[in-house]
Amino acid sequence: MTIETQEEPPEIKVYLPRVGITNLKSVAKIEWKGRIYTFIPTFEVAIDLPEEKKGIHMSRLVESITETMSEAVEEEVKKVHTSLEDLALCIIRRIEKKHSHKRAEVWIKSTLILERQTPASGKTSYEPYDVEVGVIKNSDGSIKKVLKVKVIGNTACPHAMANNQGKTHIQRAIAELEIETHFNEDIALEDMIEVVESSFSSPTYTLLKTPDENAVVRRMYENPKFVEDVAREIVYKARNRFKGKIHVKVISHESIHKHDVIAEVWA
Amino acid sequence: MTIETQEEPPEIKVYLPRVGITNLKSVAKIEWKGRIYTFIPTFEVAIDLPEEKKGIHMSRLVESITETMSEAVEEEVKKVHTSLEDLALCIIRRIEKKHSHKRAEVWIKSTLILERQTPASGKTSYEPYDVEVGVIKNSDGSIKKVLKVKVIGNTACPHAMANNQGKTHIQRAIAELEIETHFNEDIALEDMIEVVESSFSSPTYTLLKTPDENAVVRRMYENPKFVEDVAREIVYKARNRFKGKIHVKVISHESIHKHDVIAEVWA
Amino acid sequence: MTIETQEEPPEIKVYLPRVGITNLKSVAKIEWKGRIYTFIPTFEVAIDLPEEKKGIHMSRLVESITETMSEAVEEEVKKVHTSLEDLALCIIRRIEKKHSHKRAEVWIKSTLILERQTPASGKTSYEPYDVEVGVIKNSDGSIKKVLKVKVIGNTACPHAMANNQGKTHIQRAIAELEIETHFNEDIALEDMIEVVESSFSSPTYTLLKTPDENAVVRRMYENPKFVEDVAREIVYKARNRFKGKIHVKVISHESIHKHDVIAEVWA
Amino acid sequence: MTIETQEEPPEIKVYLPRVGITNLKSVAKIEWKGRIYTFIPTFEVAIDLPEEKKGIHMSRLVESITETMSEAVEEEVKKVHTSLEDLALCIIRRIEKKHSHKRAEVWIKSTLILERQTPASGKTSYEPYDVEVGVIKNSDGSIKKVLKVKVIGNTACPHAMANNQGKTHIQRAIAELEIETHFNEDIALEDMIEVVESSFSSPTYTLLKTPDENAVVRRMYENPKFVEDVAREIVYKARNRFKGKIHVKVISHESIHKHDVIAEVWA
Known part of the structure; x- marks a missing residue:
């Protein structure tokens, strides 16, 4: 027994x-x-x-x-x-x-692959995004959820650009958007990804032919951003579009430093 | 242009x-x-x-x-x-x-999920295994492949068991088997996983009801092994079963230490 | 300019x-x-x-x-x-x-090496511990600090032991203790480490000669613990010894599973 | 007993x-x-x-x-x-x-901090570098060593620069240089680091005041490089300066992609 x-x-x-x-x-x-x-x-x-x-x-x-x-x-x-x-x-x-x-909680971490069109040649590119979803049942039986997306983009520094006749340092940046909300609130991970991806100096693509690469380069120089700018734009768009408690964290892997820079905001 | x-x-x-x-x-x-x-x-x-x-x-x-x-x-x-x-x-x-x-090389890393039966209750358990496959085309056009599997198991120390009236320290261990061979050599990743998994003190399972847990515990005590034993058993079985250059690496996350122990062999 | x-x-x-x-x-x-x-x-x-x-x-x-x-x-x-x-x-x-x-925050992560005596032979062993300290100045000028320690120990399962005539599964476990308190509250990281390390089935040691290994093995069998037991003991001792908000998280790298088990508590 | x-x-x-x-x-x-x-x-x-x-x-x-x-x-x-x-x-x-x-081997991994002068203001900056040293005694008693350094720098893409009137994408890149040689061969890790760090589009610095940042930005645009160029320059310099078997691996964290690009060479 x-x-x-x-x-x-x-x-x-x-x-x-x-x-x-x-x-x-x-x-x-x-x-x-x-x-x-x-x-x-x-x-x-x-x-x-x-x-x-x-x-x-x-x-x-x-x-x-x-x-x-x-x-x-x-x-x-x-x-x-x-x-x-x-x-x-x-x-x-x-x-x-x-x-x-x-009370009970279930958290699921995965990678989504979304189809994108490249900016000039219009080719299909498959882009990976890390996502996490948590569902939490409280002791009163109410259910909330936490949705997280992590998107890779880039920043072109506006300060260096202003001081170097349009030349600047550019780097990969990673932004996370997290929303805590009621279970029944209808929020698609794809929409959250779109909010984040459109807030960098430029989105990034797995496949880029030369005309596409040129389009991304032009876009980055026309749209210089600090990590602070990226964080503000994400939180601004997210507040307008989604209901819930919002957390935004942007990390930029500075190309001129060995360390990273960070901006974080809650709303 | x-x-x-x-x-x-x-x-x-x-x-x-x-x-x-x-x-x-x-x-x-x-x-x-x-x-x-x-x-x-x-x-x-x-x-x-x-x-x-x-x-x-x-x-x-x-x-x-x-x-x-x-x-x-x-x-x-x-x-x-x-x-x-x-x-x-x-x-x-x-x-x-x-x-x-x-010359050209393609390497693909993934996780396989295999169906297993638990040892006593015979329930279905889904087990994850990290795998990697490399295909290398040499400059003479010949093609070779490299197959790797990484399996989580355990070791029960035979030395402590001999010195403590059957009591011993037990821990999670991870073993990798890598085979470099001709592209046409027919070797299934599942067979490689089986070779590795059967060489620990016991296989591990995602799902274990109490009778299954008891079976795993008994199996570990009946089958104490150093990392050296695990490495020898894997290389022995792999040499008998597969053609190619073999590399085996076993790491044991010692429960009595903060560091790991390791055994490695090529054949 | x-x-x-x-x-x-x-x-x-x-x-x-x-x-x-x-x-x-x-x-x-x-x-x-x-x-x-x-x-x-x-x-x-x-x-x-x-x-x-x-x-x-x-x-x-x-x-x-x-x-x-x-x-x-x-x-x-x-x-x-x-x-x-x-x-x-x-x-x-x-x-x-x-x-x-x-407001301003500074966070410093490092590894401490502390000198320990092995349990039977009394040899000197140097043990590594991950620590992190955060100091936060709020907008009212008040200053709080967050102290974290991460300690490697082990758990011997009391449930398997009760069902297998004293045999059980044992594994490496990792526990974190975090305290948020006033800057002037005098809490030594070494004391926090001691609280955590003494709450496992046994502490672990970098150096263990055979008599020491035997002592650790005996200690684990005399002191079987779930992750739940480890978490409760840490939070109990920490509440008695330190003033501040406490968070405890214990993860056990189960030797019979490929996944980990976890217990977490706030006080 | x-x-x-x-x-x-x-x-x-x-x-x-x-x-x-x-x-x-x-x-x-x-x-x-x-x-x-x-x-x-x-x-x-x-x-x-x-x-x-x-x-x-x-x-x-x-x-x-x-x-x-x-x-x-x-x-x-x-x-x-x-x-x-x-x-x-x-x-x-x-x-x-x-x-x-x-035979016996000892491998030691650590982080070196070296003092640098920033390029314009001449301020002191402390830069971290991951290093690893292996010493291997063969069965004939001969002793060889393996020295590894890992350095963070950057690449400015020459292809995008040629196609976008001097605008380009820039990113953090990481290069590793490994040398296997006789134990008595006198090679300083600092010299290996210097070889690697001078082969990027620009070195990176922990501290950069605005004039320094401008100097790094100018340097990157005057010195655009593929990962291939960085790899070739490191291996060329290393062959001229150090005796031994050389391995070079450069990874660039592309700012326009979510994946990385890589160049590797042995000499």
């Missing part, structure tokens, strides 16, 4: 709000714009633990992920998940049947 | 054997055991550059990836790629039409 | 609370328990930017670091800094003379 | 050329240009294991590091080590007294 050590009282009685599994890679499948899309996200799933219990049953969290995934696999056509947050909520609903808790 | 700076003679004349793109994430699709499997690998593609030219045309390498991918997407049913090395070779074949070179 | 683009009004008027430099590695020197101790920390320094200015003068933040360091180097004997937070505050004091701002 | 499991014959008899410890952080001290310099490098130490023995005695490798370090600490003035390779060789000499072997 199995001893359930987890159910015993612990020596030290402290409520733990977050106990679970992390860095779990598994296969997931969602229906996204009419296509079945398979990918391998990284999961973190956590629930709370009352002060009178020694531990949670970790395997039940894993089962909730695995079963949600195979449900998607088996009934592919009619029941497939339509978004990462839908997937996360399905996992929480399975946990509810398996493990008592007051 | 475009100036092709790449075609000009460089100031310093040196042959460069490897020039190209790296850390490029894109979507790929292969047919694997009868199912279309979509994933987002990371690519490195490189060709050589003769000493009389200043640079390669990087965008042609990107196009070779992109076109190979969309070919797979468009003619999904009949022409889809059947393995990572097939995909890599298709990219090399496209480069041949776009850019002169004597 | 230099154009100060930073002083111009930006197109979009948004207050930015955090603008600065990050990932800057430099040499630092503190006097620590009577010895001059040189190391190479990583710095992040940020100030706020009012909505009517386009940018901050990044180089003044770098100068504030550089000058604080060389001051320490030059007047080594009498004026050397005595702690990481002292160093961080000196940098803030220099920024005050160089750049207007309402 | 202790059982020495390591001395037993293993089930599978395979010679292992590299067995040891890795990712061990400890404090080190060398005398460098007349100053005692303390830092916290990461060590990897490995020896070979004959096919008739089951394992090596890992703790003896750790002791060899620890004792070499404390020797340096205790007799600071007269006996301190003068270089990283001197330190590595001292560790090998200690291993010789503790553990039989035919």
Whole structure:
């Protein structure tokens, strides 16, 4: 007979709000714009633990992920998940049947590939974006979500440009936009990516033929920006377009320094 | 009119054997055991550059990836790629039409998810494995490939066990098996993973119910191993099963130390 | 004549609370328990930017670091800094003379090496610990600090032990303790490390001769712990010993899984 | 009485050329240009294991590091080590007294901080460089060393410049130079760093006041370079200046792409 050590009282009685599994890679499948899309996200799933219990049953969290995934696999056509947050909520609903808790969180990290047109030759380019979605069920049963996108762009320094007859230093920059909002608030990760990508000196592209490269170069010089400018533009657009608590963080990998520069804002 | 700076003679004349793109994430699709499997690998593609030219045309390498991918997407049913090395070779074949070179390499890194049965309850568990495949076309036209798998397992120390009445320290360990061989040598990544995974004190599982956990615990104590033992067993099995140059590296994240221990062997 | 683009009004008027430099590695020197101790920390320094200015003068933040360091180097004997937070505050004091701002933050990440005695043979072992110190000056001039330590230890699972006649799975675990408190609150990083290190199934050691290894093995079996137990013990001890807001995060690199388990608590 | 499991014959008899410890952080001290310099490098130490023995005695490798370090600490003035390779060789000499072997390797990774003058204002700037030194004793007793430096600089694209009336894309680039040579060959890491740093479009600086920034901007536009150009210049200079097998790898974090470009050469 199995001893359930987890159910015993612990020596030290402290409520733990977050106990679970992390860095779990598994296969997931969602229906996204009419296509079945398979990918391998990284999961973190956590629930709370009352002060009178020694531990949670970790395997039940894993089962909730695995079963949600195979449900998607088996009934592919009619029941497939339509978004990462839908997937996360399905996992929480399975946990509810398996493990008592007051609060629960599911976080899913993945990479989206979006189709873009290059700026001059109009060729198709596939662009990768790191995204993360968290769904959090509070102890009152209310559900909120956190949506994050991370986009690679660039900055052309306006200060160096003003002091060097139009010449300046340019570099890769990375911006993150995070929105915490109600679960039912309809916000597409693609729209968040668009807000961020359009706020750099120029977007970047995986494929650039010479005319495209020229267009990107011209765009950067016509649109010089500090990290501060990028951060302000993202937060301004995001506030106009999305409802929720906003966090913006821009890091520029300065080409003239060995360190990075950063601008951060909350709204 | 475009100036092709790449075609000009460089100031310093040196042959460069490897020039190209790296850390490029894109979507790929292969047919694997009868199912279309979509994933987002990371690519490195490189060709050589003769000493009389200043640079390669990087965008042609990107196009070779992109076109190979969309070919797979468009003619999904009949022409889809059947393995990572097939995909890599298709990219090399496209480069041949776009850019002169004597040697070419394509490297693809990804994560495979394989289905396993848990050791006692026989439940289905999905296990992630990091894999990398390189295809290298030499200047004589011959083609070789490099296959790598990285597997997470564990070690139970036989020395501590012998000195502590069966008690010992146990820890997560990570083993890599790399095989360099002819392109036509038929070696499945799954078989390489099996060789590595069966050489630890025990395999690990994403999902383990209590009876499964007990089975894994018993297995580890019945099968204590140094990193040296794991390395020897992998190289022994790999030599018997696969033709090619073999490299094995095992790292154990010691539970009693803050550092790791390592064993490495070539065959 | 230099154009100060930073002083111009930006197109979009948004207050930015955090603008600065990050990932800057430099040499630092503190006097620590009577010895001059040189190391190479990583710095992040940020100030706020009012909505009517386009940018901050990044180089003044770098100068504030550089000058604080060389001051320490030059007047080594009498004026050397005595702690990481002292160093961080000196940098803030220099920024005050160089750049207007309402709030300022300095974060310093480093590795401490502490001397330990091995548990049986009493040999000297040098143990590494990742630490981070942040000093934050608020707009009202008040100063708080954030102290973080990250310690490598281990967990021996009490559930597997109860179900396998004393056999269990054991693994490396990593715990972080973070305290946010008044600048003048006297908390030594060494004491925080001690709180964390004593809360695992056993501390780990860089050097272990066979009798020491046996002692650590025995200790782990006598002291089985879930990550939940480790988290509770750290937060319990920290609350009794230190004043401030506490955050504890424990991650266990499960030897029977490919993923990690986590427990987190705030107090 | 202790059982020495390591001395037993293993089930599978395979010679292992590299067995040891890795990712061990400890404090080190060398005398460098007349100053005692303390830092916290990461060590990897490995020896070979004959096919008739089951394992090596890992703790003896750790002791060899620890004792070499404390020797340096205790007799600071007269006996301190003068270089990283001197330190590595001292560790090998200690291993010789503790553990039989035919070959031995010690690898030490660290960060050097070098003093530079900024290009216009002549201010002092402290620049960080990642370095690694390996000392390898072969089975015939001969000793070779491997010296590696990693330097952050930048590239301004000559192709975009030629096609955009002097405008171009610029980005951070990272170059590595590795030299394998006889132990007695006198090569300073600082000289290797100088070779690499002078081969970019421009060196980078931690501190840059506006006139310095202008000088770096001008320098980049006067000196446009592909990664191929940077690689050729490093290998050309290194061949003229240093004796040994040379490996050069340059990665440019393209500001117009999300991926990186790479050039690599051996000489």
